[in-house]
Amino acid sequence: MGTFNRRTGLAAAGLAAVVAVTSLSPAAATAGCDAALDGLLERATVVDLQAAMHTRRLSSEQVTRGYLLRIERLNPRLNAVVRVNPDAVAMARRSDAQRRAHGARGPLEGIPVLLKENMNTADRQGTTAGAKALLDAKPAADAFLVARLRAAGAVILGKANQSEWSNFRGSDLPDGWSAVGGQTHNPYVLDRSPAGSSSGSAVSAAAGLAAVAIGTDTDGSVVYPAAVTSTVGIRPTLGLVSRGGVVPITGRHDTPGPIARTVTDAALTLWALQGVDPADPDTATAAGTLPGDPRTVLNRDALRGKRIGLWREGHAGVDADVDRVFDAAVRQLRDLGATVVEGADVPDIQDVANEHMLPAVLTEFKHDLNAYLAATPGTHPKNLRELIDYYDRNPDGFDHVLFDMADKTDGDLTAPAYRAHREATTSAARRAIDDVLARYRLDAIVTPTSLPAPVIGRERDSAPFAKTTTHSAAAGYPHVTVPAGYSANGLPLGLSFLGTRFTDARLIGFAYAYEQATHARRTPHYLPTTR
Template sequence: MRSFVRTPLRCAAVAAVSMALLAPAAAQADTGPAAAAAERIAGVDPDRVTIPDLQQALERHRLTSEQLTALYLDRIRRLNPRLGAVVTVNPDAVAIARASDRARRFHGARGPLEGIPVLLKENMDTADRQPTTAGSTALAAAKPAKDAELVRRLREAGAVVLGKANMTEWANFRSPMAVAGWSAVGGQTHNPYVLDRSASGSSSGSAAAAAAGLAAVTIGTDTGGSIVDPAATTSTVGVRPTLGLVSRTGIVPITSRQDTAGPIARNVTDAALTLWAIQGPDPADPDTAPAAGTLPPDYRTVLDRGALRGKRIGVWREGHTGVDADVDRVFDATVRKLRELGATVVEGADVPQPEKLHEHLLPALLAEFKHDINAYLAATPGSHPADLAGLIAYNKEHAGIEDMARFGQELFELAEPTAGDVDDPQYRAHRAAAVDLARRAIDDTLAAHGLDAIVTPTTLPATPVDFQPDAPSPFASTTDNSVVAGYPQITVPAGYTGRGLPLGVTFLGTRFSDARLLGYAYAYEQATQARHAPQYLPTLP
């Protein structure tokens, strides 16, 4: 959640990438709450409607996918100029919606997302007329030969791929000083609750778009908190699934040992439904094989208002409370609510930060990034740098548009001298040690207290959009152990600061506890109804 001063589009490549969006967005940017609240989708408030509500309206012919798609395109036209959440509108979206209406009329719905508009993070391959750039102009002319596996599954489930959402460039792995939500292709993403505040990163656009109702649901990716942090700062539900539950094939990588994709939605119901649609084994991604069958067949079985009754939920306060008064107030209310819902609340379930975790992790990440990004570039058709060394050279040559004066490419330059050899014994020792430390930190805490899950504040309130860190955050990471372990984590809206900034709470657990965590999140969400629609305030009161 760092700084940005908007740079004008200064090259033809960026103009071409953004053209599909900029044409409709040039119209008046109406972000007033009255305009948003006045809309209705088939008689239902678009901020509160769920995908099952929409499916019911579509089945009863009170709504068509074409109408629904047009409504979301209109919301993008009106709201996105101030949000910067959507980079590209799919020029074929309306045609896909019409085809969905025909398929439903003659054959019935193909899947749970039939006719439902979905936005993708801009690092997911689509073999259509949309670019896949990971936010960098270096990939403006890349031409993926086929859809990412999760995109294929979305289309198979009937979804309308509406467009692509902005992101922190290179998923925040170019520089530790990178600006959250900024990319050379998409500019700066803003938080729809308070527009001069960050939407965090790197799935910034996906979270802001979900919060503002620019699609029914969005998809993000997470390597180190890039789903859960943006979701918490935009009052949305963010699901980082167990590593391997969702295929990573066709997603611009940081590392296959931590990368995962997951849904960001305005409610747990839509997040769960979408997770079920995109999960499943993929022969091209070996990590998906162990995950097969770990979710129950029907997502609806986890949506249980009584899911917390009788469960032992550990409370993780260390490093997360005593930092911000609003976070403390909202989290204390969360703990009380869990008790009211029948959970046995166990204090002192603080997950330790292993002392040597990052000592092992950084060398592993650098080697994995070089290996994985080189493999992705080699497999991707089109005109673009051939490897990491080429990306480094490109950024130097295009320093202006890539904003190299404000933050550099230190992580790229640290990764390039590595061998990028993931079979190297020294590399493998670093990765194995990091994973072992992270898993023991969580599993030992769960076992020591006999817990079903752990709850903790997700992150601090959104920082100003021009924030750049010059010191470590006083708020300890809630994601370090989960992401390295490959364990699931779900954030749910929990409340707001006194001045209206969203706050979330996180449920986390062990490997393949995704279904249980979704159940706990649903029970908590339904009991609190904490989320309210964004107001698009220009600044804090």
């Protein structure tokens, strides 16, 4: 990450990159954006932007206005941003004043960040989870993670579109579609799926509509969109980032996580998000599991001497491009000094998922959503039953079968039957990963993250890869995806690093070493189709 200024704690390594890209004229400084700045924002890292702001070559206000102009220009094609924050420029000005008077509060000082539409903000933005049923909801307080971002000096740029209700409403909604935001499009090929449910967050990061974005992951909702948009996605260990103030599916799987164009940016964001929230007991358990300084994690030699298992079963032989990119990744891991271990296939737990996980999640959804709706001020359905009635009165062409199934449960998290389902699910998922790690004495497991993005509306074509995320999600374990390459027709492919509980820092280090050796990511070209 380069040399840090001792007073501000800011990285300076990216300054040369900023200077090489742009030298702003006084007119551009007044306007807040010109062609050079726009080009910079398409590629700039958080480190680059911090270096430029620290040396007064850019201000947060200029950067924020530049991203707002990029949203205005690109979002009509992408539909990734639901709304921009009317207070964003004012926040940027306050950050600039903070920097002038006292220095930066941290590496996110003045950095514009987009939030998934399911994260509460106690301002004029609203929080709908993509559903018109919540248009009149008025959260009384910021989500805990939003408060953490504000305290770190980040600029809340706006809200990103998502799959409505985080893909937990019915059986037939396309990934990246919501009644509030419409259909989000993949920036590499516009008729291809952005995956879900953190679709707008991943697309926004990929297209440079913000420096970084925050998504949430229940079962692949960060890592899948990140993989198909050639971005870095981190699903942290459960509890590392608070779920307080986030529209829930289940507190036993849900976790917010960063999506960014580089591992460094994602790591800096994760460090800012983490913290103990008294309203989320899992955060106390996770306290102290990340080192205090992310620089200790971002090591180009992190893979040297490590044992990395290969999970091929169920993924190999499905798609020729996936096989080609994964084989190249394996060669790169060896070149980086890792001992690569074949046969580290994580066993299928689909039988457990069918028998135990779905009943557990349905019960948790009813309990957690009812609690969220009841606690949220405003005019909107106050429980799941009222929400179902709303959709029955306001049909939109899609079903709500998962709502119906959840409503048939008692929503009781103390019931013996529920607790048995949850215990069976979590135990099976943890054993599936931990046994492989122990048997082969592994530091991590790698596997392809997903197939190339299917055409929008055909997301079920990617179902064979759904098992990549289920284990980590049900176990509450970390999962990091990093850009690995592209299909023959230019669709991004990702490489996943999986590990056991609280190995987030280790996995991030591995992803960083791989990223720095490959520099696989390319900027999107917004092709209309590949057909």
